[in-house]
Amino acid sequence: MGQKTADPRAASAPAAPLTQRQEARRLGILAATTRLASRGGFDAVQMRAVAESSNVALGTLYRYFPSKIHLLVATMQDQLEQLHETLRKRPPTEADPAARVAGTLMRAFRAMQREPHLADAMVRALTFADRSVSAEVDAVSRLTTAIIVDAMGLPVPPGPEQLSVVRVIEHTWHSALITWLSGRASIAQVKIDIETVCGLIGRR
Amino acid sequence: MGQKTADPRAASAPAAPLTQRQEARRLGILAATTRLASRGGFDAVQMRAVAESSNVALGTLYRYFPSKIHLLVATMQDQLEQLHETLRKRPPTEADPAARVAGTLMRAFRAMQREPHLADAMVRALTFADRSVSAEVDAVSRLTTAIIVDAMGLPVPPGPEQLSVVRVIEHTWHSALITWLSGRASIAQVKIDIETVCGLIGRR
DNA sequence: CGCTAATGTGGAACACGTTCCAGTGATTCG
DNA sequence: CGAATCACTGGAACGTGTTCCACATTAGCG
Numbered sequence: 001m002g003q004k005t006a007d008p009r010a011a012s013a014p015a016a017p018l019t020q021r022q023e024a025r026r027l028g029i030l031a032a033t034t035r036l037a038s039r040g041g042f043d044a045v046q047m048r049a050v051a052e053s054s055n056v057a058l059g060t061l062y063r064y065f066p067s068k069i070h071l072l073v074a075t076m077q078d079q080l081e082q083l084h085e086t087l088r089k090r091p092p093t094e095a096d097p098a099a100r101v102a103g104t105l106m107r108a109f110r111a112m113q114r115e116p117h118l119a120d121a122m123v124r125a126l127t128f129a130d131r132s133v134s135a136e137v138d139a140v141s142r143l144t145t146a147i148i149v150d151a152m153g154l155p156v157p158p159g160p161e162q163l164s165v166v167r168v169i170e171h172t173w174h175s176a177l178i179t180w181l182s183g184r185a186s187i188a189q190v191k192i193d194i195e196t197v198c199g200l201i202g203r204r
Numbered sequence: 205m206g207q208k209t210a211d212p213r214a215a216s217a218p219a220a221p222l223t224q225r226q227e228a229r230r231l232g233i234l235a236a237t238t239r240l241a242s243r244g245g246f247d248a249v250q251m252r253a254v255a256e257s258s259n260v261a262l263g264t265l266y267r268y269f270p271s272k273i274h275l276l277v278a279t280m281q282d283q284l285e286q287l288h289e290t291l292r293k294r295p296p297t298e299a300d301p302a303a304r305v306a307g308t309l310m311r312a313f314r315a316m317q318r319e320p321h322l323a324d325a326m327v328r329a330l331t332f333a334d335r336s337v338s339a340e341v342d343a344v345s346r347l348t349t350a351i352i353v354d355a356m357g358l359p360v361p362p363g364p365e366q367l368s369v370v371r372v373i374e375h376t377w378h379s380a381l382i383t384w385l386s387g388r389a390s391i392a393q394v395k396i397d398i399e400t401v402c403g404l405i406g407r408r
Numbered sequence: 409c410g411c412t413a414a415t416g417t418g419g420a421a422c423a424c425g426t427t428c429c430a431g432t433g434a435t436t437c438g
Numbered sequence: 439c440g441a442a443t444c445a446c447t448g449g450a451a452c453g454t455g456t457t458c459c460a461c462a463t464t465a466g467c468g
């Protein structure tokens with residue numbers, strides 16, 4: 001009676017396998033979301049509009065993504081995966097680990113500047129998410145961590161102290177992004193903040 | 205035409221003076237908000253409920269606070285002012301500036317733990333706020349900065365580098381709070397993150 | 409091929425933030 | 439005191455996220 005079988009994508013791995021059609025639908029929804037978000041930001045991503053724009057019924061949209069927040073967090077995950085891919089192909093070249101991390105984050109930041117509305121939608125969703133989205137937000141967080149750890153060029157299993165530093169960098173990254181998106185900090189200030197926090201790297 | 209006279213409290217100082225009745229109303233609204241938030245968090249702060257609970261018509265509530273976000277950010281400002289007051293009376297006693305800041309933030313954190321729902325409502329509002337609330341969010345940010353600067357025991361005008369450090373600490377504080385509130389980080393982890401970022405103090 | 413369960417469709421309905429308005433005080437100024 | 443202005447009330451109305459439901463389509467499976 002209760003469960004209507006598994007959602008088509010509970011967290012990431014151990015969910016229903018998704019047929020081709022379903023995967024295509026999912027991607028279509030994410031594409032529509034990106035499109036709408038790139039225009040009007042968070043507010044423009046209206047569930048009815050997403051459904052229409054991706055040729056899917058509202059109920060179906062909600063079956064794939066149980067809330068607007070889930071949808072936008074999934075979009076962020078999508079974008080981050082692309083970024084991670086790009087970064088793997090052309091990794092940062094700076095000599096100093098701290099500079100590599102700062103450079104990587106600034107690259108990501110520049111990508112956000114190109115699509116500020118999209119960035120707005122994704123970041124607002126990320127920080128507004130409550131416990132019901134924690135699994136998905138966690139996935140995004142792991143991705144971000146991976147990107148930073150890669151940039152640091154750490155030996156595979158980083159120690160707990162290094163992980164703390166990475167977490168603090170991630171905190172600063174998110175929060176600085178928010179202050180920029182809400183117009184309370186300039187691009188230059190975000191840069192300074194990122195560089196400042198990267199000063200934590202390579203110290204004990 | 206257009207402006208319906210000044211809102212009863214645009215940002216902070218240069219607004220309409222507010223009569224006693226009005227100030228009382230304002231405080232009543234904030235009290236009702238705190239009450240409701242302390243129970244059910246962000247979702248429980250429903251504008252109709254706030255209006256009813258503070259014996260004010262919905263339209264009046266909106267005249268005082270133009271949105272739910274404004275209302276919650278104002279509540280946070282209120283709480284922070286109280287905290288600042290408390291801290292001024294009993295300042296941190298640690299010898300090291302970094303330890304003083306960490307201790308101060310942990311004290312604030314403990315206050316949040318006592319009212320997690322209230323904290324949830326306020327912090328979610330703070331990070332969800334868009335440009336239309338930037339003045340109010342800025343006021344909160346200035347208050348937070350003041351608290352941290354006080355704890356550092358800095359000479360009155362801190363240099364730009366020190367201000368960057370303070371901003372990074374603030375970023376970490378907000379973001380760590382969010383991860384705790386959404387159940388993705390433990391209290392211990394928040395403590396570690398705060399202590400880690402405080403390692404930036406007293407260097408350079 | 410037909411049966412059955414799972415999926416998808418279209419749309420109504422509901423909740424809550426927000427806006428608006430007509431009427432009723434309350435306050436101030438002449 | 440009278441009049442004008444402003445604030446407050448009560449409530450209707452609207453938009454958007456979310457839920458629900460009756461029906462249609464699809465996909466596997468004997």
